[in-house]
Amino acid sequence: MGASRVYPQSSEPADADLLALLRAGDASAFEALVREHTPRLLAVAQRFLVNEADAQDAVQDAFVCAFRGLAGFDGQCKLGTWLHAIAVRACLMKLRTRRRRPETPIEELLPQFHADGHRVQPGPAWGESIDQVIQRQESRELVRRCIDELPDSYRTVLLLRDIEELSTDETAKLLGTNTGVVKTRLHRARQALRTLLDPYFGTPSTAGREGDAA
């Protein structure tokens, strides 16, 4: 579904065989499909929804939607890619309908400025290289937890633009908003995430060390 993400142009033979069985209503084929794709779809849903029960609901909704739409699947992409796109839409629907969770107002995570336009408390430089940081499992988990802390409407835009690699236009259409709102939310989401990561990566001696991420 992404504009810049590279997807195969045709389904693989295994997909074609499975698709034929699915369209024939083969129960074991449906079970194989669900067992193969549920782990990754659940991971996608957990990114968007954070709450485990909501994520499971969204995955179930996505599969039900996919089962209904099998007749319309044209095989121009992999089944997994098609299911992924449906799961993202199911997550966005869940976000619209669920009760808002308690979250930190984004303003508290944005840089603060003096009246003369200079930053209040500019932080230290980030010491380690990205390659060094990201090699550590605890650092990757820390980044994920910080993304989870972002308010829903900002985390959603960050995920759609930076992770799903949708364009600003595509993101705006999916969210039913305009490109200006998407651009603003993305910039704020990145700034807020930077603020959340700053205590961990702003000082070389403490970057991503075990215990900090807890």
Added chain:
Amino acid sequence: MTCREFIDFLDDYVDGALPIAQRHFFDEHLAGCLDCQTYLESYKRTVRLGKLALADGDGPVPADVPESLVRAILAARRGHR
């Protein structure tokens, strides 16, 4: 140009979306402002860290999917046939 103005348009600056005439002012501010140099670098690293932490193939895919979820999905299919 102030640090606030620089940071307000940082996304366009990073994305190369600023008109050349405006970019000149940003470049000029950046050259003389250590705080904004530091902020710019950490902003770019934040974007890359997010992408790497959640990249396909590296994201936290659950090893064990709840059997109850698989059963619920298959039951939902039977219910909607």
